[in-house]
Amino acid sequence: MRGRILSRLFQGRQTSVVSNGGQLRHYHPNGDPPRILITGSLGQLGTGLARLLRSKYGTENVIMSDIVKPSKDIVQSGPYVFADILDFKCLQEIVVTYRIDWFVHFSALLSAIGEQNVPLAIRVNIEGLHNVMELSKQYNLRVFVPSTIGAFDYAVQIFHDAIEGRHMECYLKPTTRLPMMYIEDCLRSLWEVLVAPEDQLKRRTYNVTAMSFSPEEIVAEVKKHFPDFSITYKPDSRQNIADTWPEVFDDSEARRDWGWRHHYNLEAMCQVMFDNLRRQHQLEAAAVTR
Known part of the structure; x- marks a missing residue:
């Protein structure tokens, strides 16, 4: 895998604390761990990140989402919901229902597919991100948008x-x-x-x-x-x-x-x-x- 571009767009109202293991983490002022939604989570990086975050903040606090039918293993591994990033109301309902604090946004069309369907790529990659940012402003979420340069x-x-x-x-x-x-x-x-x-x-x-x-x-x-x-x-x-x-x-x-x-x-x-x-x-x- 080639290098990555990482973007942390908005900062939520959370407090930094240091755990006994010396790792810096971010929790609510009341000590609760963050509630995290991962869009487009059924890719290799999404599933891997879900495992990592669940190991640090608890399985119930990391919600995987995608528009693809999940495998039995995914369903049994922790919370999973359907989330279409082009549907603002759908995303809004998830944020409210699951009390989301962090938004990790993987959902996107890769370049090869996007070149075959440019209008869809614009909708998914631009409008989808716009929906995520609007929700983040409305609910004071932390947004994180990773992007791979490519894969060989x-x-x-x-x-x-x-x-x-x-x-x-x-x-x-x-x-x-x-x-x-x-x-x-x-x-x-x-x-x-x-x-x-x-x-x-x-x-x-x-x-x-x-x-x-x-x-x-x-x-x-x-x-x-x-x-x-x-x-x-x-x-x-x-x-x-x-x-x-x-x-x-x-x-x-x-x-x-x-x-x-x-x-x-x-x-x-x-x-x-x-x-x-x-x-x-x-x-x-x-x-x-x-």
Whole structure:
């Protein structure tokens, strides 16, 4: 995953306290944890953020929402509601009924879909955000709008191909360097900027990233684990897109203002990915033998 843009648009009336574990959190003056609504929450980042926030503030205080029918696991994991961001009254009812304090706004159409249906993209991405901001002004909510610059699945597929002994074909040139970050760092950055003290924030929008690497650089790291791994390069139209993007993402302001620090570099990311995939394969094999 490439770097992210984080925006904290409005500041609610809440008080900062430090927990026994030393982590800065934001609670109500009466000590209650915040009530949080996540729109577009059924994506990978939405579900991951919901787990993180529920671990910190309680399952009942984090409400997931989307326009998609949720899986049984999602329903059993905690509160989930239907929320169409184009329906102001629907959102208003959720905010009032669930006493929402924080609004994490993931709902948006990605560029590929948006280019195919520009009018819908304008409605969802602009009118939807406008609805969120209007509700935030009306109910004094904290609004947080994360945005990925892009995603490249080759940097995920390479781990599956390597551990399963498959040859890989990459759609980028071997030297195409792009800014990346591991999902755990990404999710942690979302929470850290949400709870950062107001007096530390010098702006409302921040970049965050962790590392930059090219296909040939990640291949070299993968081969430390799987020396026989093989790859060929066949650049396609996605190479043209990658060529327009920067090699390095500047997140110096996040590091300076609220102490952002990534935990995973390329080596650490490869190690944890292979550890997780091996564990997953072992569980799947054990399930088959039962």
